[in-house]
Amino acid sequence: GQQLNQSPQSMFIQEGEDVSMNCTSSSIFNTWLWYKQEPGEGPVLLIALYKAGELTSNGRLTAQFGITRKDSFLNISASIPSDVGIYFCAGQLSGTASKLTFGTGTRLQVTL
Amino acid sequence: SAVISQKPSRDICQRGTSLTIQCQVDSQVTMMFWYRQQPGQSLTLIATANQGSEATYESGFVIDKFPISRPNLTFSTLTVSNMSPEDSSIYLCSVGNQGGYEQYFGPGTRLTVT
Numbered sequence: 209g210q211q212l213n214q215s216p217q218s219m220f221i222q223e224g225e226d227v228s229m230n231c232t233s234s235s236i237f238n239t240w241l242w243y244k245q246e247p248g249e250g251p252v253l254l255i256a257l258y259k260a261g262e263l264t265s266n267g268r269l270t271a272q273f274g275i276t277r278k279d280s281f282l283n284i285s286a287s288i289p290s291d292v293g294i295y296f297c298a299g300q301l302s303g304t305a306s307k308l309t310f311g312t313g314t315r316l317q318v319t320l
Numbered sequence: 321s322a323v324i325s326q327k328p329s330r331d332i333c334q335r336g337t338s339l340t341i342q343c344q345v346d347s348q349v350t351m352m353f354w355y356r357q358q359p360g361q362s363l364t365l366i367a368t369a370n371q372g373s374e375a376t377y378e379s380g381f382v383i384d385k386f387p388i389s390r391p392n393l394t395f396s397t398l399t400v401s402n403m404s405p406e407d408s409s410i411y412l413c414s415v416g417n418q419g420g421y422e423q424y425f426g427p428g429t430r431l432t433v434t
Contacts (some may be wrong), residue, residue, distance in 0.1 A: 239421040250412050251363070252426035253321075258412045296362060301423075306351050308423060311364040 212311035227284040231297030239300035240280040324426035339391035348393035350418040
């Protein structure tokens with residue numbers, strides 16, 4: 209089935225650094241969502257994007273819906289230890305009702 | 321957003337047995353979904369739970385293995401039948417509303433099959 213490729217697969221950064229990750233596909237998506245999953249928990253919705261080119265912020269997080277509608281980016285500024293977790297992108301393909309396809313995930317580790 | 325709970329939170333089961341997982345939402349929702357997350361992997365949609373009718377399964381998942389019920393707009397169950405060690409995963413339910421694409425997830429059920 210359709211797959212969303214996320215990069216990088218994992219990141220080890222120092223507290224205070226900025227983080228950037230992306231999600232790409234060969235297909236066009238109508239909606240992009242970004243989730244964070246911490247150990248032992250379900251994914252938590254961070255940001256939802258609905259229009260090509262849209263740039264949306266949620267605190268230190270900023271995400272963009274790529275103009276081609278085949279990619280999305282998530283940036284985290286001034287990382288802190290509680291940013292640790294796995295970040296997943298998810299997209300809704302045209303004609304697939306409300307179903308989401310999830311990316312492969314980016315594992316973020318923050319060191320002091 | 322809705323508060324979603326799942327029971328059990330975790331279980332260890334013997335192969336050949338079945339386990340039913342419950343998903344309860346504190347408000348009525350249009351859409352409910354069941355996902356599987358294998359160890360260290362991403363989320364894979366198993367099926368859409370339809371209220372009052374049969375669930376809609378994704379390719380690779382069948383009703384005999386993963387029967388789903390959804391008797392009302394706040395509750396759904398997923399059964400993992402005739403389990404094998406390959407069924408060891410986290411099973412997650414999510415909810416959303418018609419016409420919207422945001423989904424909110426429960427805490428998951430961690431299943432280990434021995």
